[in-house]
Amino acid sequence: GAGVSQSPSNKVTEKGKDVELRCDPISGHTALYWYRQRLGQGLEFLIYFQGNSAPDKSGLPSDRFSAERTGESVSTLTIQRTQQEDSAVYLCASSLGSSGSLGEQFFGPGTRLTVL
């Protein structure tokens, strides 16, 4: 399909291990976002990529979190030395991001991360 895809869909890891989450945005979308949703809470902004501009990392909760994006394609969110409080659904979204199309973000299905 042509939607946003994320992998893996589920990830169970042990405390202290590193994890890498992947997002494939919709082709042609220049903007890409990562969010986190903890159980019973709203969407928490993590990081935003827009074209070749420097990413907005203002939402990353600690230096254990990092993300990269290759051009306008795949993005990976890496969490080092995972902690139990990192357990959440990590959602990726993409949008056209141009000034004439402000609005809809298209979300992937999310990766459910469980840290034991």
Add this chain to the structure above:
Amino acid sequence: DQQVKQNSPSLSVQEGRISILNCDYTNSMFDYFLWYKKYPAEGPTFLISISSIKDKNEDGRFTVFLNKSAKHLSLHIVPSQPGDSAVYFCAASSTTSGTYKYIFGTGTRLKVLA
């Protein structure tokens, strides 16, 4: 500091009646607002948006109202249907900031009773 607030975590409405979901924001720089719907185990899907130059936007059964002076927006669904049962998130952005970063509320879980 929660810049976008949805103070009602849940709402139950009878099928056929109106559902009203509320959202408040604190940042006066926000000038673009969206509503998303989320089913369990799925990503949120876009419903409707409104720019601050308007005070109302309508799309079928969904209408969003914006009260800039009160920094308040609401989503009206009429008539409500059982398939509308989901979590609804409002989101806000500042188009003058030069980015397309959105701040989301915590969501309201709507249950439409048949």
